[in-house]
Amino acid sequence: MITSLNDKITLNNGVKMPGFGLGVYKVEDGDTAVHAVRTAIDVGYRSIDTASFYDNERSVGLAVRESGVPREELFITSKVWNDQQGYESTLKAFDESLEKLGTAYLDLYLIHWPVTGKYKETYRALETLYQEGRVRAIGVSNFHVHHLENLLADCKVKPAVNQVEYHPHLSQVELKAFCEKENIQLEAWSPLKRGRLLDEPTLVEIGNKYGKSAAQVILRWDIQHHVITIPKSITAERIQENANIFDFTLTQQEMNQIDNLNKNERAGSNPDDF
Numbered sequence: 670m671i672t673s674l675n676d677k678i679t680l681n682n683g684v685k686m687p688g689f690g691l692g693v694y695k696v697e698d699g700d701t702a703v704h705a706v707r708t709a710i711d712v713g714y715r716s717i718d719t720a721s722f723y724d725n726e727r728s729v730g731l732a733v734r735e736s737g738v739p740r741e742e743l744f745i746t747s748k749v750w751n752d753q754q755g756y757e758s759t760l761k762a763f764d765e766s767l768e769k770l771g772t773a774y775l776d777l778y779l780i781h782w783p784v785t786g787k788y789k790e791t792y793r794a795l796e797t798l799y800q801e802g803r804v805r806a807i808g809v810s811n812f813h814v815h816h817l818e819n820l821l822a823d824c825k826v827k828p829a830v831n832q833v834e835y836h837p838h839l840s841q842v843e844l845k846a847f848c849e850k851e852n853i854q855l856e857a858w859s860p861l862k863r864g865r866l867l868d869e870p871t872l873v874e875i876g877n878k879y880g881k882s883a884a885q886v887i888l889r890w891d892i893q894h895h896v897i898t899i900p901k902s903i904t905a906e907r908i909q910e911n912a913n914i915f916d917f918t919l920t921q922q923e924m925n926q927i928d929n930l931n932k933n934e935r936a937g938s939n940p941d942d943f
């Protein structure tokens with residue numbers, strides 16, 4: 670389990686990835702995105718999760734350069750969008766992401782969603798990029814067990830990460846067990862269910878015991894479950910608050926109480942219908 674904001678989890682290829690980071694979905698390109706990423710890096714975040722679809726890679730790149738933190742101390746993830754999938758088009762999409770980010774390499778490149786009939790070809794392009802040393806780790810996002818089984822049947826490089834919707838209302842019990850068995854690191858998107866879990870009485874009550882917010886309780890629950898978490902915020906106080914989760918420990922009983930909130934309820938799309 671990670672014990673600080675900078676602590677890293679070793680992926681299945683030996684690359685070390687911060688267990689905590691900033692997500693930037695729906696963060697407007699320009700000053701807002703630059704400010705959010707700069708604030709996070711100043712607070713001590715070292716991992717940023719973007720995607721070509723988010724249309725803010727230029728601002729993320731600018732903030733990274735302005736931060737003064739050496740590139741190799743940061744961990745940058747991007748993703749290939751659905752209409753960019755296919756072998757050649759993915760290679761092209763990767764080049765475009767690098768150009769926008771203004772970086773020579775990515776730390777992690779993911780297939781954003783499993784586009785039926787396309788994602789294996791797309792993954793072959795990720796393997797090429799990995800073998801060429803242009804990305805340190807490759808993986809997937811929004812893959813169910815059946816997508817992973819299909820991919821694992823003939824991939825050359827095992828995906829290092831599967832980034833999926835994961836929060837106390839969707840704790841992905843079967844998928845998590847499968848990923849643990851296969852040594853694929855689970856990463857939580859919408860860990861706060863986009864803000865819709867923050868009045869949940871169980872979380873508020875547990876938080877009161879430690880002087881923590883419901884958001885902090887959820888993020889701590891992620892960490893104690895060995896799930897990488899990337900909460901999004903553009904608000905400086907919240908960016909700071911979300912990272913302030915390394916000075917308390919949920920008891921096993923509290924972990925179970927939060928596990929029991931699961932309703933298999935999504936805030937986003939089901940990958941099978943998207």
Ligand SMILES: NC(=O)c1ccc[n+]([C@@H]2O[C@H](COP(=O)([O-])OP(=O)(O)OC[C@H]3O[C@@H](n4cnc5c(N)ncnc54)[C@H](OP(=O)(O)O)[C@@H]3O)[C@@H](O)[C@H]2O)c1
Nearest residue numbers: 692693694858859860861862863864884900901902903904
């Ligand atoms: N792979 C995928 O398909 C996929 C899909 C969705 C998301 N993601 C990734 O996961 C990241 C996180 O998910 P998300 O952005 O959907 O949602 P989220 O992190 O669950 O929630 C973000 C929302 O919660 C608010 N918030 C953040 N911290 C808070 C706090 N301490 N107290 C109260 N409100 C707080 C934010 O508001 P403010 O910003 O206004 O402060 C924002 O409205 C994304 O940014 C993206 O990087 C990936």
